[in-house]
Amino acid sequence: MDGKNAVTEIRKAGPDDAKIVASLGIVTFYEAYFEQDTPADMAEYLFDSFSLEQIEAEIADANCDFYLIFRDGKAVGYAKMLRGSDADGLKGSNPIELKRIYLVERVWGTGLGEELLNFCVGRARESGHDTIWLGVWQENARGQSFYAKHGFEKVGTITFPYGDTVGINDVMERAV
Secondary structure, eight states, X not given: OOSTTOOEEEEEOOGGGHHXXXXXXXXXXXXXXXXXXXXXXXXXXXXXXXXXXXXXXHHHOTTEEEEEEEETTEEEEEEEEEETOOOTTOOOSSEEEEEEEEEOGGGTTSSHHHHHHHXXXXXXXXXXXXXXXXXXXXXXXXXXXXXXXXXXXXXXXXXXXXXXXXXXXXXXXXXX
């Protein structure tokens, strides 16, 4: 994929996009973490979190929005924003969680992650939130660096149950 003349589109996912979101969820999570996780834990998490039924329910949830990012008409990533979630240490009075933001590995380093993140920050601002927060695995140095570069600061930690494992995620927050 040549990035020089690529056309990018970001749009809200609707019920007809559930299969796209589920597919992207499985592929992107696997690409991001397959080297760190046991195959059993990975499979359990993927099938629980990204089943078509689960994604359809989340798309139908009024507190949840998915956004798809396309490059030259091909779906290459997504973000999930969740209203009403909370974590210890948050400073905002009306925060919104960036629950997931993932791209297929083929487009890592092309600026699309930054474009999708900036879009989400803009959506948070437009919808009246004062901060946006996320959890990033403590062993994900690449993710922590990316979020810090974009103004996120560590404000706490949360647990992330994952198959037979419980990971620790740093809670990172920034003003919008």
